[in-house]
Amino acid sequence: APTYLVFFNTAGGEAATLMTTHAATLAAISAGAVFMGANTYIGNAPNLMVKAIAEDRGVKMPSFFGYMLWSCGILLPLFVVMTFIWLQ
Incomplete structure (x- = not known):
């Protein structure tokens, strides 16, 4: 959830942008946060x-x-x- 919120704000608060344009970046950062934690x-x-x-x-x-x-x-x-x- 914290990773999603950071990227949500990075995408300008647009969920559609986060889930489409930045989807690969969101997946990579989320996986890294979960796995490396x-x-x-x-x-x-x-x-x-x-x-x-x-x-x-x-x-x-x-x-x-x-x-x-x-x-x-x-x-x-x-x-x-x-x-x-x-x-x-």
């Missing part, structure tokens, strides 16, 4: 919530940058594959 604890609220619950129960969790290393190693290759499958 999973790369950090704070980019995606459930990541931070799971971390807090797990630490509260005594489970050792990676640091902020440790999580980013794990997520980049696992998620970035998946995002590349998904990009070629869905965003052509």
Whole structure:
């Protein structure tokens, strides 16, 4: 929703322009915001919530940058594959 609102304003507040002329840009930016938000604890609220619950129960969790290393190693290759499958 925040990404849509930013592009809605960029398109001059015209939904028709956003959904037609800028549709590919909107899809790319929206996908990037959604997918890349999973790369950090704070980019995606459930990541931070799971971390807090797990630490509260005594489970050792990676640091902020440790999580980013794990997520980049696992998620970035998946995002590349998904990009070629869905965003052509």
